Amino acid sequence: MFIPKYFKVTDINEIIDFVHDNSFGTLVTIKDGKPIATHIPLILSKVVDDYFITGHMAYGNPQWRTFDNCEEVLVIYQGPHAYISSSWYGHENVPTWNYQAVHVYGKPCILEEEESKQDLIMQLEKYEKHRKNPILWDKLSPQLLETQIKGLVGFKIKIREIQAAFKLSQNRNEEDYQNIIAQLQNEPDIDSQQLAEVMKMRVKK
Template sequence: MFIPKYYKVTDFKEITNFINENSFGTLVTIKNEIPIATHIPLLLNQEEEDYFITGHMAYGNPAWRTFEACKEVLVMFQGPHAYISSSWYGHENVPTWNYQAVHVYGKASILDKEELVQDLTLLLEKYEANRENPILWDTLSPELLAAELKGIVGFKIKIREIQASYKMSQNRNEVDYRNIVAQLQNEPNADSHRMAEAMKKREEFRGNKNAAQKEQ
C-alpha cells in the first residue's frame, strides 16, 4: 500500500485497537493469477510472540484451497472514510478523501477442528457476551454445531507485516483541521460523522502520547 509519510501509522497498539474495532475484513488470495476476495469477520490473536489473524469461511469458497500455493495472503481492514471539500480550507486547493486502512500480510494455514471450535467460541464471546440474552457456543445444541462445522473451514494467518495508513488531514494547519472536523459533523451521512469522531480521537491519542513522552 502506498503511504505518504504524513499518513503512516506505526504505533502497534493503535493499529491492533483499530483491527479489533474494525474486524470485518477482506481476505485476498490468488487463484490462477486472479485475485479472490472474501469478506468475513476476523479475530486478532497472539500466541507467545507471534500474532495471527483467524477466521472461517464456507467450505464451498475456493479461497481456502489457495492457501498452500500462496506464498502470502493479504487482509484489508477499513475504517470510516469521507469526502473532504476544498471549500473547507482557508486557501485554494483541490478536494480529497479521508480514510483509515490497515493491510496485513502473512502465510495462511488451515485450523484443525479443535482450533476452529476455540476460534468460533471466541468470536461469539466478542459479539454476544454483552447482550441481554447472549448466544454462546455452549448454549447452542450439539446437533446444530456439528452440522454447521461440516460446512465451514477455519484458518489462521501468521502476520509477517502490517501497513497502516490514516489519511485524516494531518497535513493541514490547525484552523483548517478543526474546520474539517466541524464540517464533517454537519454532513448528512454517517461515514462523515464517523470520520469526524476518528479525527478527534486521533488528535487526543497523539496528544496523550506526546504528553507521556515529555514526562519520560
C-alpha cells in the same frame, strides 16, 4: 500500500485497537493468476511474540483451496472514510478523501477441527457477550454445532508484515483541521460523522 509520511502509522498498539474495532476484513488470495476476495469477520490474537489472524469461511467457498499455493495472503481492514471538500480550507487547494486502512500480509494454513471450534467460540464471545441475551457456544445444541462446523473451514494466518495508513488531515493547519471536523459532523452519511469523531479523538492524544 502507498503511504505518505504524514499518514503512516507504526504504533502497533494503535493498529491492533483499530483492527479489533474494524474486524470485518477482506481476505485476498490468487486463483489461476486472478485476485479473489472474501469479506469476513476475523480475530487478531498474539501468541508469545507472534501475531495471528484467524477466521472461517464456507466449505463451498473455493478460496480456502488457494492457501496451499499462497506464500502470502493479504487481509485489508478499513475504517470510516469520507470526501473532503476543498471549500473547507482557508486557502485554495484540491479536494481529497480521508480514510483509515490497514493491510496485513501473512502465510495461511487450515485449522484442525478443535482449533476451528475455539476460533468460533472467540467470535461468539466478542460479538455476543455484551448483549442482553447472549447466544454463546454452550447455549447452542450439539446437533446444530456439529452440522455447522462441517460446513466451515477454519484458517489461521501468521502475520509477517503490517502496513497502516490513517489519512486524517494531519498535514493541515489547526484551523482547517477543526473546520474539516465541523463540516464532517454536518454531512448526512454515517461514515463522515464517524470520521469526524476519529479526528476529534486524535486531537486529544
